[in-house]
Amino acid sequence: MAGDVWVFAEYQAGKIRKTSLEVLSKGRELAEQLGSGLGVLLLGSGVDGLAQELTAYADTVYYGDNPLLEKYNNDVYYQIIAALAEKEKPHILLAGATFLARDLFPRLAGRLKTGIAVDCLSLEMGDDGSLIARRPLFGGKVLADVVCREGRPQIALVRPNTFSLPDVQSPAQGKVLPLDVTVDTSQVKLEVLDVTRMAKERLDLTEAEIIVTGGRGMKGAENFQLLDDLADVLGATVGATRGVVDNGWRTHDDQVGKSGKTVSPKLYFAVGLSGAIHHVMGMNTSKVVVAINKDPQAPIFQYADYGVLGDLFEIVPLLTETLKKEI
Amino acid sequence: MNILVLVKQVPDSEALVQVKGEGSGVEVEDRYTLNFFDSLAVEEALQIKEQTGAGTVTVLSLGGQKAIEALRTAIAMGAAEAVLLEDPAFENGDEYATAKALAAAAKGMEWDMILCGKEAFDDSSGIVGPLLAEFLGIPLVTTVVKLDFISEEQAVVVEREIEGGKEVIKAPLPVLLSAQKGLNEPRVASVMGVMKAMQTEIKKLDLAAVGLSQSEVGKAGSKEEILRYHRPPERPPVTMIQGEATEVVRQVVALLKDEAKIL
Incomplete structure (x- = not known):
């Protein structure tokens, strides 16, 4: 409805993404302050069940269920959301700052002749109903x-892991509103040939609650097994510094830092990494940081809550063993 | 194949950035460089040009002296032509206003493909490229890590990074693509290149030349306004733990459980 707060929801492997749920939680808070409804937008194929699930979080679930929407295509998604937004006139449109959203929403902002704030770390309602978004500049400096x-x-994309998960309404209060999926195929120029995801048991770095990152102090690709073992115990995801990726020990997909991924987990282990500024820019909004390094001068200690001075090859296996018993 | 590349000069990652006064502005140390992701875009354009053997690589920027430095770096790498959007009216614009000006300039130029970095190091928005595509009515693909130009079809097949995987997308020309780390290794300019960059004339376009009005660009044409700047919250001083390894580990686990309450 006009004046509502909307959240764009993504799903992966048959589940609503955690970052979308976090944004729904903030969306509810903003809608309450505005005295408006909360709408959620879901596009995909075979998403009936997910649409029902979302009625526990939002008042209106707008969902497009069509084979055309199975794979994300900027040209297709853009048309559908633009048409719906022009008709329904939401006041605020939120999404997680994912690869998909960062591909889709800037163009949409252009079409709707409105502004967009990306990678937001907090959202507040101003007195006049305008959304005040806090976002990092210069790598968070x-x-x-x-x-x-x-x-x-007003469009804002939120950094994953910024807001807490929403309460589930029981019984679910929302209503589902299937969308009539009409696409002007003459405007669809892109053809998505293939989508591959590595079969990873772990959450992506951007969504992980605990991250264990290794630097050049790991001394070789094979030693990352130590971090994999620690990550297994913690349910964490393993990250790497630029130096590690440049050495070919891990892939770019694992890189945390200014030219890699920006992460914001609850707990971040920085292992055998010095804390170069371009790395810090990618992890400095982590809630609790534990640095393990044998060099007392390593800059990473300035960005840590707990600094462990010692040999990682001694400390990390012991930590894994201890945590195995404790949790 | 004519390729237009967007470039921007940004503070390098070591540059000191401080909030001024009561948050009214920022002071940035004078340590600037060509935006890293833009250098990937320039490199890719040069490689396509070398592969196809025809066409021109033109670099485009908006701003003053700093923008000229970005353009000269790109010429030194091998770009043939450089265009600068320069007018007091363009200043203090947000991404929307900047993209409007770039679109107006691009409309007056010949190109089959536009390349840009996936985001700039300073604001990390990644918005200008997609907005430009929208204003020009062309498709776009962001965070491209592999690009194949298929000349017989006048199309590209690109790989785009997504969380934990990739998408393979085919797009006809004209198209806008944004470069992500992994696309290539940008070349270092040769001495000859640097000398050429000093001599190459940079074409300047002002507001009148791109045919826009004052109200469409700069602050007047912006959608977003910065209310104030803040310093990031400071982390409390670090608690250092050292000694015998078993004891150190015991302490860390206890602190994470009892003090940080995270395990």
Whole structure:
């Protein structure tokens, strides 16, 4: 409905993504402050069940269920959301700052002639109903409060792991509203040939609650087994520094830092890494940081809550063993 | 194949950035460089040009002296032509206003493909490229890590990074693509290149030349306004733990459980 808060929901492997649920939780809070409804947008194929699931979080579940929507295609998703937003006129549109959202929503902002704030770390309602988004500049050296003065909806993409998970309404209160999926195929220029995801048991770095990152102090690709073992015990995801990726010990997909991924887990282990600024820029919003390094001068200790001075090859296996018994 | 590449000069990652006064602005140390992701875009354009053997690589930026430095770096790498959007009216614009100006300039140029970095190191938005595609009415693919140009079809097949995987996408020309780390290894400019960059004339376009009005660009044409700047919250001083390994590990686990309450 006009004036509502909307959240765009993504799913993966048959489940609503954690980051989408986090944004729904914030969306509910903003809708309550505005006295408006909370809508959620779901596009996909065979997503009936997920649409039902979302009625536990939102008042209205707009969902497009069509084979055309099975794989994300910017040209297709863009048309559907633009048409719906032009008709329903939401006040705010939120999504997690995922690869998909960062591909889709900037273009959508252009079409809707409105502003967009990316990678937001907090969202507040201003007195005049405008959304104040706090976002990092210069790799997090500075934060800026930005507001969309002109254009609606106000679009904001939120860094994953920024907000807590929402309460489940029981019984579910929302209603589902299937969308009539009509696509102007003459405007679909892109053809998605293939989508592959590595069969990973772990969450992506951007969504992981615990991350264990190794630096060049790991001394070789084979030693990352130590971090994999620790990650197994903690249900964590393993990250790597730029030096490690440049050495070919891990793939770029695992890189945390300014030219890799920006992460914000609850707990971050920095193991055998010095803490170069481009790395710190990618992890400095982690809630608790444990650094393990044998060099007392390593800059990473300035960015850590707990600094362990010692040999990682001695400390990490012991830590894994101890945690195995304790948790 | 004519390729247009967007470039931007940004503070390097070591540059000191401080919040001024009561959060009204920021002071940035004068340590600037061509945006890393833009250098990937320039490199890719040069490789396509070398592969196809025809066409021109033109670099485009908006701003003043800093933008000229970005353009010269790109010429030194091998770009043939450089265009600068320069006018007081363009200043203090957000991504929307910047993309409007770039789109107006691009409309007056000949290109089959536009390349840009996936984001700039300073604001990390990654918005200008997609907005430009929208304003020009062309398709876009962001975070591209592999690019194959298929000349007989006048199309590209690209791989795009997503969380834990990749998408393979085919797009007809014209198209806008944004470069992600992994696409290539940008070349270092040769001495000859640097000398050429000093001599190459940079074509300048002002507001009148791109045919826009004052209200469409700069602050007036912006959608987003920065209200204030903040310093990031500071982490409390580090608790250092050292000694015998078993004892150290016991302490860390206890702190994570009892103090940080995270395990």
